[in-house]
Amino acid sequence: MTHLDDSTICARGGWSDDFVTRPSNPPIYQTTAFDVDGLEQLEDLSSGAQHGYIYTRDGNPNHAAFAADVAALERADAGAVTASGMAAISSILLGYLKTGDHVVASRVLYGRTYQLLNDLHRAFGIEVTFADANDVADMRRALRPSTKLCVIESISNPLVEVVDLPGIVSAMGEVPVVVDNTFATPCLLRPIELGASIVFHSASKYLNGHGDVMLGVVAGNQQALTKVRRVAALYGFNANPLECWLASRGLRTLPLRMERVSANALRLAEFLNEHSAVSRVFYPGLPTQASHELAKTLLTKGFGGMLSFELKNDSGVRPLFKALSHTLPFSPTLADARTTLSYPAGTSHKFMAAEERRAYGISDGLIRVSVGLEDPTDVMREFDAALRGA
Numbered sequence: 001m002t003h004l005d006d007s008t009i010c011a012r013g014g015w016s017d018d019f020v021t022r023p024s025n026p027p028i029y030q031t032t033a034f035d036v037d038g039l040e041q042l043e044d045l046s047s048g049a050q051h052g053y054i055y056t057r058d059g060n061p062n063h064a065a066f067a068a069d070v071a072a073l074e075r076a077d078a079g080a081v082t083a084s085g086m087a088a089i090s091s092i093l094l095g096y097l098k099t100g101d102h103v104v105a106s107r108v109l110y111g112r113t114y115q116l117l118n119d120l121h122r123a124f125g126i127e128v129t130f131a132d133a134n135d136v137a138d139m140r141r142a143l144r145p146s147t148k149l150c151v152i153e154s155i156s157n158p159l160v161e162v163v164d165l166p167g168i169v170s171a172m173g174e175v176p177v178v179v180d181n182t183f184a185t186p187c188l189l190r191p192i193e194l195g196a197s198i199v200f201h202s203a204s205k206y207l208n209g210h211g212d213v214m215l216g217v218v219a220g221n222q223q224a225l226t227k228v229r230r231v232a233a234l235y236g237f238n239a240n241p242l243e244c245w246l247a248s249r250g251l252r253t254l255p256l257r258m259e260r261v262s263a264n265a266l267r268l269a270e271f272l273n274e275h276s277a278v279s280r281v282f283y284p285g286l287p288t289q290a291s292h293e294l295a296k297t298l299l300t301k302g303f304g305g306m307l308s309f310e311l312k313n314d315s316g317v318r319p320l321f322k323a324l325s326h327t328l329p330f331s332p333t334l335a336d337a338r339t340t341l342s343y344p345a346g347t348s349h350k351f352m353a354a355e356e357r358r359a360y361g362i363s364d365g366l367i368r369v370s371v372g373l374e375d376p377t378d379v380m381r382e383f384d385a386a387l388r389g390a
């Protein structure tokens with residue numbers, strides 16, 4: 001199978017063979033169900049002998065169009081959409097695990113993913129060992145005979161460390177490695193090419209990229225996707241057609257946006273690194289980052305749009321957010337077209353005890369930046385003015 005370049009996949013995206021007329025842009029199949037010609041056709045559709053749709057919970061052309069584009073970008077055989085990134089990881093976990101099974105997971109996962117694994121432990125007796133994803137030996141030590149999945153993020157939140165994916169895949173042996181690729185996107189890193197079994201995204205973030213959608217997507221081989229689709233349809237984790245249509249539209253500019261946010265974030269990281277009010281900057285593109293060498297080999301097209309920095313003085317945090325609230329606002333999401341800020345100790349990692357947070361390097365002075373598409377000199381000027389006040 002020949003693969004098209006990312007920009008070709010994106011520029012031509014949003015289509016499915018099921019669009020039988022030729023409007024210049026894909027239609028939205030905003031419908032609950034699809035009329036069936038008769039009972040023979042119903043049987044053929046149900047058995048898969050004929051391709052088509054019956055009920056939007058089980059499938060819809062807008063789902064298929066977005067999922068196929070993401071699968072192509074991730075170099076996966078198949079894809080499926082879900083109502084959110086959390087529905088994506090829920091579908092994977094519920095599709096693969098049963099009571100007594102064991103999961104090896106990164107210790108610094110997206111806060112809700114960490115909570116979900118703990119919840120599955122409490123409710124259903126699924127065992128989890130949290131290990132250091134930046135230490136392959138620690139991940140290997142966590143393996144048990146009952147380990148059924150490994151769950152990691154390609155770039156961690158909020159310290160933006162890149163994981164040694166080939167190292168982890170080899171340490172896990174036969175255990176499928178599930179990668180949350182939300183921060184990197186397939187434009188910068190393709191986990192499946194590095195040996196991962198399943199990739200998922202919060203498409204609410206970069207894939208859509210305009211801050212107006214809640215959507216998740218999973219990509220992997222046919223066998224993996226059969227498990228995921230079954231759970232998504234049965235438990236009702238299905239996406240809505242309009243969200244898929246919007247995300248298909250957003251996806252068209254993904255390569256351009258990732259190039260731009262990577263360039264802007266590198267400039268901002270270098271600027272903050274020199275600033276007298278800042279004690280430390282975390283960005284994969286900085287030589288001071290622990291995973292910088294790994295990032296150079298894995299992220300060949302840019303280091304992404306996420307960075308974090310630490311204020312020298314914790315008491316400057318509140319005035320800084322206040323001063324920037326109308327230019328670089330606090331927003332508990334990421335990957336909008338504009339630059340937004342977040343406060344890990346107060347939002348995504350609030351559920352951790354203070355000592356636990358500090359042990360992971362998430363200090364009370366740490367601010368996370370999702371770098372947007374603005375002119376970087378405007379953003380640096382705004383940061384500079386606010387940092388002087390802080």
Ligand SMILES: *Cc1c(COP(=O)(O)O)cnc(C)c1O
Nearest residue numbers: 084085086110180182202204215
């Ligand atoms: C936002 C996010 C999620 C959850 O996705 P939702 O679409 O908000 O449910 C999962 N992982 C990462 C890294 C995220 O940033």
